[in-house]
Amino acid sequence: MSTEDCVHEMGLLSDEKAKQLFMAVVRKETQKESLPRDWEICSNLRKLWEMCGGLLLTIVTMAGQVACNPDKSDEEWIEVYTALAPRPSTSRTEYQLTxxxxNCYNDMPVEIxxxxxxxxxxxxxxKISRKRLTRRWISEGLAIExxxxSAEEVAETYLNHLMRRKLLRATEHSSNGKVKSYQVHGVVLEYLVYKASEENFxxxxxxxxxxPPTSKIRRISxxxxxxxxxxxxxxxxxxxxxxLTMFGSLEQLPSSSFKFGVVQILDLEGCKDFKRCHTKEIYRMLLLKYLSLRGTDIxxxxxxxxxxxxxxxxxIRETDVLELPKAICxxxxxxxxFGGNKRTRKALKLPEELGKMGNMKALRALSGIDIGGEETTADFHHLTDLRKLTIYNINYNMIxxxxxxxxxxxxxxxxxxLRALVIHDDSAEFLKSLGGLSSPPMFLNALELSGKLIELPKWIAAMDALTKLTLSLTALRADNLELLSKICSLFSLTLSLNAAKQDEETAAIIEDNxxxxxxxxxxxxxxxxxxKLLRFIAPYVPQLSFPDGAVPTLERLELRFSNFEGxxxxxxxxxxxxxxxxxxxEASETTELIVKEMATAARxxxxGPRIIFD
Known part of the structure; x- marks a missing residue:
């Protein structure tokens, strides 16, 4: 690949629109509502957006570079312009895309x-998961304290810098407002692939x-x-x-070509044709730090x-592995x-030795597990570094x-x-007992309680750090909403119900509410x-009323349903x-009529707010 391969023909913006876009990006990424007037009229900055030739990608990239260098002097920007200004004999498009x-790439710190x-x-x-990316960076030592x-915080600053540079964009946000996944513009990715090849990265x-690689292969995709x-x-x-990262099928992976002892990152997420022989090969990778078999056939x-x-x-999420051996300790x-399956609620059984031996004290995230089965543990006192605990199943009778x-x-x-706690308890017997906690987990940022929960713990109103809350739709009651309204820090509230869980008892609870x-x-x-965000995800959503003065800061309302009362x-x-x-x-006739009326009113x-129908 050469830099010429990065040339594409795209629509061009006028000088005025180029200026508006350029200044809007700078304003946003410097987090300033208005910029000094000398910025607006600065001839050197004007040269920067003019030399982009009206091409959107180069305008936002150049603006990102300006935003990331707020202390650069006029003389330094003159040097940038002089180095980048197109020559009369040079194709403007070629110049813009290379x-x-x-220049933007070379302007960044080495680690970024x-x-x-x-x-x-x-x-x-x-679409690249933020967490998948940062965990890999940390395991490879690219983001350190x-x-x-912390290493996680350093990784976040790197991602934020790349976002400000406009080298990647957010494609999905989680309900707490954080970016969930990213995507790289095709032209930018071509350039990064070219550089990665050039530097044997x-x-x-x-x-x-x-x-063909001219030196040792350290990473392979x-x-x-x-x-x-x-x-x-x-x-x-x-x-x-x-x-080693693979996409697609493992069928053609030539295991005989690998000296498995040096592999530290093995990411096979979503790969098909996983066989027992692959498991044996993985066990010989004694230096492994990161192992993802998510969505494979293991x-x-x-x-x-x-x-x-x-x-x-x-x-090992979304696999058939439902039990960890004692040797995990x-x-x-x-x-x-990470284990279990979030959609089906299949849960991962932990060995009871985990609680008895007191090992694994470095654990910070334990997700998708089962509590209450035979020969499992319910004791996590020794995991004092644990930040996230996700329980997919509680067998209350056994526990x-x-x-x-x-x-x-x-x-x-x-x-x-502990900052994130998720508990799925179909019977809600354990959830009911939470109200009696003498020292509730008051420092949680995220809490999810799923089950036939009707009455909420009273201490929930005093959780001043809570930003993300998910509850079962059975908790949708006027008195509970009054209680939740006192959580000053709450950013998102989700009330949900899995269609498979809506039985006669659940329906009766909703009707009583x-x-x-x-x-x-x-x-x-x-x-x-x-x-800011209010979500309802359930087969049936009752009529909701918002009197004047209710949820004054709400910006987005999401409704996913089969039947809805309005x-x-x-x-x-x-x-x-x-x-x-x-x-x-399939929606009922009443629901279809309500949705049509909402669509008409929106037009x-x-x-009013923008209404999106999916």
Whole structure:
């Protein structure tokens, strides 16, 4: 690949629109509503957006560079312009798509340039999970603790810098407002692949045409499958590979070509054709730090998982692995264990030795687990660094003798590092007991309680750090909303119900909740001082009422349902910008009529919030 391969023909903006876009990006990324007048009229800045030739990508990239260098002098910007100004004999498009990207790349700190090259590992058009990316950076040592910031915080600053540079864009946000996934513009990715090849950062097989590697292969991204791919891999010396990422099928992976002892990052997320022989090969990768088998066909982990003493992240979500062997307790460096299936609520059983031996004290995230089965643990007191605990299943009858221990664990960890707690309890028997906690986990940022929960713990109103709250729709009651409105820090509130969980008892609870407030669920006037996002995800959503003064800061309302009874007072939500409506499965005639009326009202009311129908 050469830089000429990065040339594309695109529509051009006028000088005035180029200026508006340029200044809007600078204003946004410097977080200033208005810029000094000398910025607006500065001839050197004007030269910067004019030399972009009206091409949107180069304008925003150049603006991102200006925003990231607020202290640069006029003389320095003159030097930038002189170096980048197109020559009369040079194609303006070629100039725009090479020199400006190259200048932006070279202007970044070395450590961020390395992290930018990491995006070349992923195929064109792929949505890249923020957490997947940062965990890999940390495992490879690309993001480390620095000046009082944790490795995770350093990784976040790198991502924020790349966002300000406009080298990547957010494609999905989680309900707490944080970016969930990113995507790299195709032209930018081409440039990063070119640089990655030039610097021997990664070797890509399939997806891109790259020259054969001239030195040792340290990282490899396999983006193809089939016989041709297998032959190409067989011809390579892969004995020095320390970072292996595959997309597609494992069928053509030539295991005989690997000296598995040096691999530290193995990411097979979503790969098909995973066989028992692959598991055996993984157990020989004794230096592994990051192992993702998410979405593969793996069925079981054996005791040999205990040989991977350097392992920091184990991701076996959405697989058939539903039990961890006792040997997992040997992994004293492990930081993250992710298992189970969020959609189906299949949960991962932990060995009871985890609670007895007191090992694995480095754990910070334990997700998708089962509590209450035979030979499992309910004691997590020793995991004082644990920040996230996600329980997908509680067998209350079996855990009853351990419920005091589990409740005590939640109380104890809440006083240390625990910041996110998710509990799915179909019977809600354990959830009901939470109201009796003597020391509730008051420092949580995120809390999810799912089950046939009707009455909320009274202490929830005093959770001053809570920004993200998810509850079962059975808790949608006027008195509960009054309680929740007192949580000053709350950013997002979700009330949901899995269609498979809506039985006669659940339906009766929802009807009783409606009857308590004359058939309508009213939101209280006042309170919810920082609530920006309100979501309802359920087969059936009752009528909702928003009197004047209710949820004053709400910006987005999401409704996903099969049957819906309507909204009252939506025009009184002064800050509401967007309403997202998705009708799931077959809707009733009443629901279809309500949705049509909302669509008509949205077309007629140009001043109201934007309503999106999916």
């Amino acid at each position: 020199k400006i990207l190259s 340039k390395t992290c930018a090259l990491y995006f070349s590992i992923f195929p064109r058009g792929q 620095h000046q009082g910031l 990664v070797t890509i097989v399939g997806g891109w045409v790259m020259p 396999i983006q193809c499958s089939g016989l041709r791919c297998g032959k190409e891999l067989e011809a390579m010396n892969l004995s020095h590979v320390r970072d 069925k079981k982990l054996t005791k040999r998982i205990g040989d991977l003493r350097y392992l920091e992240t184990l991701d 040997k992994l004293e460096r492990v930081v993250n264990i 009853f003798q351990h419920s005091v221990v589990f409740s005590s664990s939640i109380e104890y960890l809440g006083g240390f590092s 409606k009857a308590c407030s004359d058939g309508v669920i009213p939101f209280p006037v006042g309170g919810f001082e920082n609530l 909204l009252v007072g939506i025009r009184g939500l002064k800050n509401l910008q967007q309403v997202y409506i998705k009708v799931q499965d 007629e009311d140009r001043q």
